[in-house]
Amino acid sequence: MARVLDALKLASGMRVLEIGTGTGYNAAVLAHLAGADNVISVELDPVAADRARQALQRAGFPVRVATGDGEDGYPPGAPYDRIVVTASAHTVPPAWVEQTRPGGMILVPWAPTVHPDWPLCRLTVRSDGIAEGRFLGPSPFMPLHGQRVDVRTTDEAERRWKAAGEPDCTRYGVTVTPEGQELWLDSPDNIID
Ligand SMILES: C[S@@+](CC[C@H](N)C(=O)[O-])C[C@H]1O[C@@H](n2cnc3c(N)ncnc32)[C@H](O)[C@@H]1O
Numbered sequence: 162m163a164r165v166l167d168a169l170k171l172a173s174g175m176r177v178l179e180i181g182t183g184t185g186y187n188a189a190v191l192a193h194l195a196g197a198d199n200v201i202s203v204e205l206d207p208v209a210a211d212r213a214r215q216a217l218q219r220a221g222f223p224v225r226v227a228t229g230d231g232e233d234g235y236p237p238g239a240p241y242d243r244i245v246v247t248a249s250a251h252t253v254p255p256a257w258v259e260q261t262r263p264g265g266m267i268l269v270p271w272a273p274t275v276h277p278d279w280p281l282c283r284l285t286v287r288s289d290g291i292a293e294g295r296f297l298g299p300s301p302f303m304p305l306h307g308q309r310v311d312v313r314t315t316d317e318a319e320r321r322w323k324a325a326g327e328p329d330c331t332r333y334g335v336t337v338t339p340e341g342q343e344l345w346l347d348s349p350d351n352i353i354d
Pocket residue numbers: 180181182183184185186187188203204205206209229230231232247248302303304305306307
């Protein structure tokens with residue numbers, strides 16, 4: 162979580178959407194950095210959401226915790242300067258890109274569908290609505306509900322990574338357009354998936 166927070170480049174006053182509230186601990190850190198009024202967190206599990214909501218209140222960080230599927234983002238609070246996902250994914254839902262302002266960033270730990278390190282992906286949303294960025298380094302998180310990967314997929318990804326000469330994860334990147342996403346090696350025109 163510290164590595165993700167560091168990569169987030171968060172400044173006071175930025176609007177942040179966290180996906181995966183869990184205990185609320187990371188939401189409290191986000192509130193400390195950006196201000197509780199600027200942080201919204203979405204949690205799928207209503208029991209966890211309620212517990213985190215109360216814990217955040219008690220701790221003096223009254224973050225808005227919404228119960229719902231984080232793959233939809235949270236439109237009422239958009240646009241965000243940052244969307245940070247504290248669970249892993251392999252596909253960027255269009256809602257995350259649509260709800261991030263141009264110049265804003267999306268941070269998402271990536272399931273091992275391209276590199277075995279579960280690398281952290283940092284995308285910047287451009288003014289043309291396309292999000293693009295590279296992987297930064299290992300950040301294993303439990304998967305988002307609905308974004309689990311099976312062993313066959315991860316085995317095949319590892320086989321392709323080995324066949325490519327085991328490139329460092331920082332050589333891989335992702336481009337997300339309204340039509341879908343492309344994974345690439347070294348540059349966006351060298352598409353691998
Ligand atoms: C690793 S935990 C997050 C840790 C949390 N940020 C903390 O500070 O404790 C992942 C959380 O994501 C939640 N989650 C899984 N799928 C989700 C989804 N589709 N939308 C929202 N939350 C989801 C899980 O219920 C779990 O609480």
